[in-house]
Each structure stands twice: as C-alpha cells, then as structure tokens.
Amino acid sequence: MVVKTSKQSRGFDIIGDIHGCAHTLELLLQQMGYQKLNGVYRHPRRQAIFIGDIIDRGPHIREALHLVRDMVEHGSARIVMGNHEYNAMGYCTRARPGSGKTFLREHNDRHNRLIRETLEQFDPYPHEWNEFLDWFYTIPLFIEEEDFRVVHACWDQELIDKFRRIHPDGRIDEEFLHASAALESFAGQVMDTLLRGTDLRLPEGMSITGADGYVREFFRTKFWSENPQTYADVVFQPDPLPPEVARRKLSDEERQQLLFYPPEAPPVFVGHYWMEGQPAPLKHNVACIDYSAVKNDKMVAYRMDGERVLSKDKFVWIDVDTPERPDAPATEDSVAR
Template identity: 60%
Template sequence: MQLDPERGYDLIGDVHGCGRALARLLDTLGYRLESGVWRHSRRQAIFLGDIIDRGPHIREALHLVYDMVDHGYAYCIMGNHEFNALGWYMPAPPGSGREFVREHSPRFARLLQETFQQFEPYPEEWKAFREWFYELPLFLESERFRAVHACWDSSVIARLRPFLNDACINPAILREAGLPGTFICQALDRLLRGTDMPLPEGMTLTSEEGFVRTFFRTKFWEENPQTYGDVVFQPDGLPDHAARMPLSAQQKNRLFLYGPDEPLLFVGHYWRRGQPGPLRDNLACLDYSAVKNGKLVAYRLDQEVRLDPAKFVWVDVCAVFRT
C-alpha cells in the first residue's frame, strides 16, 4: 500500500466506539461532511485501529471510518480489537487446546459485548464489517513515517511479510494464530499488543476492568533501563517496591528497542492520560483513553521528520458525546 509522500496526514488514535467525538475531531481538523462522507481537499486520515468495542456509538464509528476509507479519504489499520472480533468466530486449529482463536472466555466476552449488542439488530452489517476487517493492513509504512497499532518490530515484519497480502491477514493466518507459540501467533501479538514482561514472582495486577494479569506492558524505546519501573508502560503502574526492583542482564537483553534514529512511528493501544505529546521525538502514542472520558487524539503530520508537540490535536470526550 503506497502512501503519497507529498500529502499531509492526520493520524488518529483508538476510537473505541466514540463515533460522535470522532465527528467533532474531524471537524476540528478541517474535514467536512459532504454527501454523507467526511473528507478533506488536501489531507487524509489514518486510523490506528480499535474502532470497535466499549463505546456508545460503535456502529456509527465503523460506518464513518469505512465510508472514509472506501472513498479514499482515509486509511485504517487493524487493532487488536478488530483481530479479537475475527478470532471470536474462527475455530482454532487442532492441537491448540482451545475451541476458537479468541476463546469465548469472560474476558473476551466482556471486551466484545458492546459491539455485539449494538449490532444485534444488524447481523448482516456486522458480518460485512468482519469481512472488511480482513482488508485492514497490520501496518503502514512510507519513507518518512510508520503506523502500527502497538509495536513496530522490523525483523518480525520482514519475516511476516511473505505470509501477508499487502500487509493484510487472511483466514488461514488468523486460524494459525490460534496455535500458541508459533511464529504467526507471536508476530501478531507483537504488532497488535506490544511487548510485555512477567511480573516479579508471585505478583499479580488487577486492571480497572477486573482482569488479573501476571505480565505488564513494557516500553520499547527505553535505551538504558535499570529497574522494572523504567520499562513499565500502562495506566496502572507497578507497586513502588516492584518498580524499584533491578532488571537482570538477561531481562535487559530480551527487551526490544525501537531506535531513536528510525522513522517517525505512530501507535495507539496504550491508554495514555494527561496532555498529549511525543514519547520521544520520533515516537507518538495517540491513544488517550477516549472511551474512558479521556481524549480522542490526532497528530497532524506534514513534512517534518521529528515530532512537533504543537501538532497534537484532540477533543475531550465527555458526556455530551455519549448520549
């Protein structure tokens, strides 16, 4: 998929069903609703995945994004929630120890329940959108910038490319992802869910949604980390005593690094809070917890090769967008 190096792009973080906030953000960015489609005369939007789940206007958000992509005014890459939706319906391969690629567990049922409920009166629409999810690339790349939902790992992407069709998965790849420990499973986890590390022995964390975890999400840009606290990258941080624990040499060697001299990289996924801005001058996360009354965030990219903090644009997602 070729991006125009001369065009300006507006990269937009995780929407999660905040369809009305998305319309407000597009209006703020200078897009206009014409003949039912949001469009801009000189720019294109790039959505970083996770259009579905959790929010009050999932169907509205999907139609908006689909129409923009279909008419050439946007791109959209796959998020882990679109992947979850496909995996919910895909039988797992023999030997996987599970029935579906995404197990019908309380965790995944809870993540997908709002989408299922809002599409319940529209089963054919939901089926059509799931088919469209196969057309969402896992990543976008140009000479100046890259976009992926959670983590860009060039070595993984290079090895994965031969299995993909223009960076898109197909049902066979989805099915193979249901085999834990395979390259396909691990590669899709890396791109769509990022990097993680086991918690110190015996420790667990409970997320805001009640899910108990024995791993925590990690930074993939920290150049000289010394402690657990140096690498944690998630809203619910580690307890102080765990954050102060030193990393072993083996743990440090296993950490992945997206280097400071690589092209601009845009990701979503990580539920950030506070004032939007760069993580580093070549790396931005645009997920600011919109569906949790946070911010729906965009970055206005032109020809710069280093991120400009003044080019982050957002709307505060409040009660007015949730009715």
C-alpha cells in the first residue's frame, strides 16, 4: 500500500468510524453506488477510504472487519488506523519482561469494557481474531494524496515527517508498538496525537467529569483554530467545558502547545470525535466524518473529487434507525486514553 501517491483521476469516498455497524456500512456503500461483486464491494470509478475504528461497541464487528479487509485487499478501499485498532493491539500483546506490565495495554475495568464486544464476538473464532491483529500492522497511520490527507484524529506535520523518516510506508511494527506504551516517548506521542488528538491540561486543581463518569484533568483541542483567545475557542470534545472554565483566557504557554493546520494546506479528514447534527466541514480544509453511527446517529462519508474547498453538499450519510449500543458513553474514547 502506498501512503503518498500522485493525483489520480478516480474519486474517493472517505468513510467515518464504523464501530461494528456492518449493516449500516453496507447501506452507505450501496447508496454511493458500490456493488458487491464476487463477495467484495467495488465501485467502477471510486475508492473508499476508511478512517479507522472498525471494531468495538457495535453488534457486527466481525462482519465489519471482513467487509473492510476484503475491500482493502482487493483494491476497492484503503484504510488508516484508528485508536481502537491500536488499543486492541496493545491489549492483546504481552509486555516484555522487566516492563512492570503484563500486557502493553493493561486489562483494567475500563479497558476491558471498551474491547468487550469485540472479544465476545470473536470468541468462537480465535484464529480469525489473531489474523486481524496481524492485519492491523499493515494499516498505515495516515494517507496523503496530492490534494487531500486522511488521519484518524489529528494531522501533526512535524510528528508525521519524523515518523515517515523511520517508517516510510506509514506503518508501525511490533518494536514501535512496544515503544508507544510509554506515552512520553516519541512512539507514544505519535500514536496519542495522530489517533487520539491533542489536548490541554486544565489549570492546577481543576478537573471535569464526563458523561461516562470519568474524571479528567485535560480536554481535547482543535488543531485548526486560528488565533484562539479562550478555552472555548479550542475545546473539541462531546462534553462541554463548564462556563467558568470555557471563558478562561489561554496563556502564552498554552498557545504554544496548540497545533494550527494551515489554511493553504490540502483538505484533511478525521474521524474519532463523535460529532452530532448536520454534517458539514469544520473549516474550508478540515472535516470530521465521525457522526456517532453506533450511538444511533449517522454513518457519514465525504465524496472527495479533488476540491480545495470542502463543501457540505459532498457529505452523504445513512441515518441509523436503532441504537447499536445505547449504553456506551459517547465521550469515553474521544477524550481518554
């Protein structure tokens, strides 16, 4: 798989987080003109690009993985890694002796809950799950075309350039996975930023409690906000900040921590953030296409044809009629590690 390619004449359909909603995904593909030929969805003139997070939460995770992998292996789709695929790799990989851990991602109550549906649905098919874990290593962290970019949560040019110098194909290996377990390491920074996004720490002594009951001392931030003045200008997560926190002025040090995606850069597509409402670009060259399908909202795609200015008219979606996981907190993975 080539991570950076020259401009092609075909169009691209960038599809948001799936989270086990395989049946809704099929409806979306059919709506966009993809047809199942010899068991694989294909389009004569377009290619799908999945934003990651195929697994966890939903009722048809195994079916979703097979559908997506079949499309990727037959060239009718590409994919970038989501934080849930990365989490699964760490959860299922034993830590090395002397690390002080049993697994790279500890099997605590919260982590067990996040991956529960995936492991339950693959319980009768352990060999398949192991094959998918191996397949996850073939998934790049980002895709860069001449006229657009795709990453699960955040495009950080400096991190991507450094990562590409040691991993030109954009994929991680087992050594990088082990290194990323240390969040302060370069590998940890790459995985946390590209797959989970950027954040700011709240002032000392402050914390916020999300809808999932998880207490946090940081909040997720936009990577495209130009000249922000307050916390409200940069917060980007399902849980709002308390008004007194949102009004707080950003310090010079906090401003320096923020990323800014340049307005002249090619359009970038992300998922991850549990958007709601009518799909539309966040900025003329930034779009989030995760609209909470598994929470009974929308499964969304953007039909990209090389435009430099994104349009709300290029979004397509399927309204999900029945809740896939009504008890799953919408904030749990977008603002927590």
